[in-house]
Amino acid sequence: MNDGRPVRGARADRARAQRLEPSVRRRRVLYLSGFDPRGPSFYHKTYREEAERHSALSGAPIEVGPRRSLGPLVQSWAVTAAIDGHPVETRYDFLRWDDIIRAHWPRRQLAVWVNTLWAFSVFLRTGALGRIFRATWPVLITVSLPALFVLLQVLLALGAGWGAAALVSAFGAPTVAAVLAALLAAAGIILLGRWLEGRLNVYWLGRIYAFTVRDARGEVAGLDERRDAFARIVVEAAAAGDADEILLVGHSLGTPLAVSVMARALALDPAIARRGQRLAVLTLGPTTPILSLMPEAGWFRDELRTLAAADVPWLDFSAPPDGACFALVDPVRIFDPAFPRGEDAPAWPKLLNVRMMDLVDRATYDRARRDWARMHFQYLMAGDRLAEYDYFMITAGAVPLQDRYAHRAGVKDYAGLRPFRT
Known part of the structure; x- marks a missing residue:
């Protein structure tokens, strides 16, 4: 595994990504936050401020429009960018479940x-x-x-x-x-x-x-219905045909939610990945096993297997220094070691290392190591330098997610954080 490559390796990866075919002009991002009661206003502000930092670093313009309500479950903002000279318009939809979070925030x-x-x-x-x-x-x-x-x-x-x-x-x-x-x-x-x-x-x-314990037991009022509603939003986005790429993004505890949503979208429309757009799932700082390891969560384990075997690309980014995520842990094989990972059939997700030291300087890294929340939010933030992992290239750039990281082999069996290496 090549997780320890120096910054110059990350620069080579970024240059390789820049040579890919810029096939996205319109994108739809469907974003699921972690367990955070602050809601869409906080995430809109964060995206706008971090996009400004990215623009200052890269020289590429990224304009973030005002937040607007599209109904009780969606708040949205437009992102207009010209990264590497390729104009892209992104509709960034924040899928709301912060009301449910606040109801379970003693x-x-x-x-x-x-x-x-x-x-x-x-x-x-x-x-x-x-x-x-x-x-x-x-x-x-x-x-x-x-x-x-x-x-x-x-x-x-x-x-x-x-x-x-x-x-x-x-x-x-x-x-x-x-x-x-x-x-x-x-x-x-x-x-x-x-x-x-x-x-x-x-x-x-x-x-x-x-x-999470209550969710596994089906004791969170309204959450199962919210999963179904979000799945319908994914299906409707694919049916609309007005985007070259649709990304379902989950961060932190939004990662198991994203898995459920896409699995249910596949149940509603098994051909959803063949509608003409690029459809993909992106999970960041994954906490998926927190739910799947609960004995009562058999329903969720079935959804994980469904998505892992589907023809929807699923990239899972994590970082070993982030102690709040299951870094480079296969979210299916942690509970089902016999789950097939063959070469002939889809077996998602592709596990990729963010390599934080390529993204931030030593001072930022040292501060983040002392603050788990700061480290855990770095996936959504601009770095101190341009690196291979780049949330703004992913959500506002012209290269589709799967193509951007096609050159990277997924991590198959990372033992670096296991206490017993067998």
């Missing part, structure tokens, strides 16, 4: 704690945590961190409270004073934990895992 600390510990116990009890560990040890840390953070706060608060009460009692103070001292000491630990969590964002992870 704000009270006690509710967050209870949900976090419950979800962790499910992962532990069902054996999902062990399977995650065998596949990629960084995700084991990410899944365990929220529960450990909560438990550590509880233990420290109890210890501090007991110690403060004992100290006050040792000086002959009345019981009321000892109780008050215990409460103040425990509250201090909780406040310190709250401040620290604001820097670490570990409760965000805890909310994700609790939501």
Whole structure:
């Protein structure tokens, strides 16, 4: 595997991509965010600001239009670009499920704690945590961190409270004073934990895992209907025939959602990939196994197998430094090792390494390594230099996704993050 190639290798890859046939003049992007309550306004602002950074770096104009509502499930903006001198118009549709996310985003600390510990116990009890560990040890840390953070706060608060009460009692103070001292000491630990969590964002992870358990069990009201509605949007986009390429993009927890949506679109229209446009799935910072490893998620495992064997190109980008994703892990073979990966039939996804050090400079990389959310969002951001992975070349450039990375062989068996290399 050639994951460690230097920057000059990335430049050669980019030059090779620039020589490909620029066959896209109109594109439709259907974007599914991760588990993020901030919704389309945040993602429109991010895309616009990062497109400006990309333009300043590359010299290629990218204009991002205002956000407009196309109904309760879609907000959209136009992207007009001329990268490498080829004009492209992209309609960027943000498919909304942020209302469902906000309904499962507890704000009270006690509710967050209870949900976090419950979800962790499910992962532990069902054996999902062990399977995650065998596949990629960084995700084991990410899944365990929220529960450990909560438990550590509880233990420290109890210890501090007991110690403060004992100290006050040792000086002959009345019981009321000892109780008050215990409460103040425990509250201090909780406040310190709250401040620290604001820097670490570990409760965000805890909310994700609790939501995933409920999703696997079919307990998230409205989400299955939303998957079906998004599938119909994909089918309608293909039937419209007004785009040279249609990209279904999922980021983070939007990756399992994208899998479901495309699998259901194929069920609605099995010939969807042969309608004349280039249709492809792009998953970024994938967390797909978080759902597929749940025992109750047999329905989702079937959808994964369906998409993996379909004739719809599916490229899956990840990066080993991103501990919040299943980097270079086959999302089907993690639960079905016998799933065929033959040369004669489609067997998606193609697993590709983003190679963060080609994309950002050392200072940016070091900052991102200390902030999991910053690293996890780099897939949607401009880099400090032009590199082979380029979200704006993908979504606003003239080369179709599959062609752009046709020269790259997908990673077949990455063992770099497995604790036991067999």
